[in-house]
Amino acid sequence: MSYVFDESALSQEIRKRGAKRVLLQFPEGLRYFSTELVQKLSSSLPDVEFLISGEPSWGACDVAEDEANLLRVDLLVHFGHSPYTWYYPKFPTLFVRAESTLELDDETISKLKNKLEEMKVNSVALTSTVQHASLLSRIKKALTPRFKVEIGRPSSPFMNDGQVLGCDYRSAMVEADVQVNVSGGLFHALGLGLATNKPVLKLDPYTKQVEDITPQVFKIMKIRYSKIMEAMDSTTWVIVQGLKVGQNRPLMVRSLESKLKSMGKKTFVVTSKVLNQDALRNLDRSYIDVFVVTSCPRLPTDDLYSYEKPVLTPGEAKMIITNKLEPYIFPW
Numbered sequence: 001m002s003y004v005f006d007e008s009a010l011s012q013e014i015r016k017r018g019a020k021r022v023l024l025q026f027p028e029g030l031r032y033f034s035t036e037l038v039q040k041l042s043s044s045l046p047d048v049e050f051l052i053s054g055e056p057s058w059g060a061c062d063v064a065e066d067e068a069n070l071l072r073v074d075l076l077v078h079f080g081h082s083p084y085t086w087y088y089p090k091f092p093t094l095f096v097r098a099e100s101t102l103e104l105d106d107e108t109i110s111k112l113k114n115k116l117e118e119m120k121v122n123s124v125a126l127t128s129t130v131q132h133a134s135l136l137s138r139i140k141k142a143l144t145p146r147f148k149v150e151i152g153r154p155s156s157p158f159m160n161d162g163q164v165l166g167c168d169y170r171s172a173m174v175e176a177d178v179q180v181n182v183s184g185g186l187f188h189a190l191g192l193g194l195a196t197n198k199p200v201l202k203l204d205p206y207t208k209q210v211e212d213i214t215p216q217v218f219k220i221m222k223i224r225y226s227k228i229m230e231a232m233d234s235t236t237w238v239i240v241q242g243l244k245v246g247q248n249r250p251l252m253v254r255s256l257e258s259k260l261k262s263m264g265k266k267t268f269v270v271t272s273k274v275l276n277q278d279a280l281r282n283l284d285r286s287y288i289d290v291f292v293v294t295s296c297p298r299l300p301t302d303d304l305y306s307y308e309k310p311v312l313t314p315g316e317a318k319m320i321i322t323n324k325l326e327p328y329i330f331p332w
């Protein structure tokens with residue numbers, strides 16, 4: 001498995017910026033390559049000091065600006081993501097996408113075609129994570145003209161056509177019978193199903209498998225609706241405000257707070273950098289009925305779904321506030 005780090009372009013950019021101390025930040029899956037990369041960069045930039053951030057970084061929203069300030073580096077290099085839709089760092093930061101070099105063989109494309117035939121669909125929306133963006137045009141070419149294929153415009157100029165994030169599926173909001181997502185794991189594909197309310201096929205470039213994950217999406221949606229129903233008549237809400245740079249959404253917090261108050265609800269705002277069941281339990285009291293998380297909307301759906309009280313996404317809170325239970329809104 002390998003990724004394009006484009007060391008020579010990166011070295012040139014670091015030299016151009018005159019940086020002498022550089023912090024490198026990687027998502028979990030790419031940190032494995034960090035020491036090797038430092039060796040390569042150091043050979044062309046022997047006078048530059050490189051530091052590797054060992055802190056978790058879960059998304060483009062989570063840029064290590066605080067760490068970079070604390071360590072007094074000149075430049076931060078963030079790998080594996082394009083800039084986040086709703087936040088651009090104030091600290092000098094370079095984004096290196098680290099695209100995967102994996103190719104798709106004819107057999108995998110045939111599996112996809114067969115699956116689409118089986119489903120008797122005519123139109124397809126194609127999306128991917130940033131790592132596999134270059135595969136979309138090849139898939140589109142292979143499926144056309146048998147199927148009408150749409151690759152939607154992204155929500156920011158920093159993203160590729162068809163690119164999705166765990167909390168941003170706007171490039172998938174096109175007319176299509178089925179969503180096809182190119183990614184490893186289930187994270188992005190499940191979110192895609194929740195966001196579009198459409199059948200989802202996942203094409204995994206690592207395993208070369210094509211899987212219909214619609215039943216898994218329905219299962220999650222059922223759980224989400226049970227949380228919404230439980231929260232409908234609740235009185236006391238805790239609104240969680242994120243403290244990671246890209247997860248701090250004060251306007252969203254204010255808006256939820258004022259709408260809930262106007263409905264006669266009692267609200268508390270709690271700030272949080274890392275949210276898990278223990279953090280909720282330490283804060284929880286019998287009179288607290290429901291939590292709504294404005295930091296990362298994947299926490300309620302992926303991590304906190306088994307908490308004993310409803311933990312909602314902003315989209316789910318909106319469904320309650322507007323008293324409109326259909327369609328299911330994800331994530332905002």
Ligand code: SF4
Binds near residue numbers: 058247
């Ligand atoms: S807020 Fe959550 S889903 Fe969105 S980019 Fe950050 S970690 Fe990913």
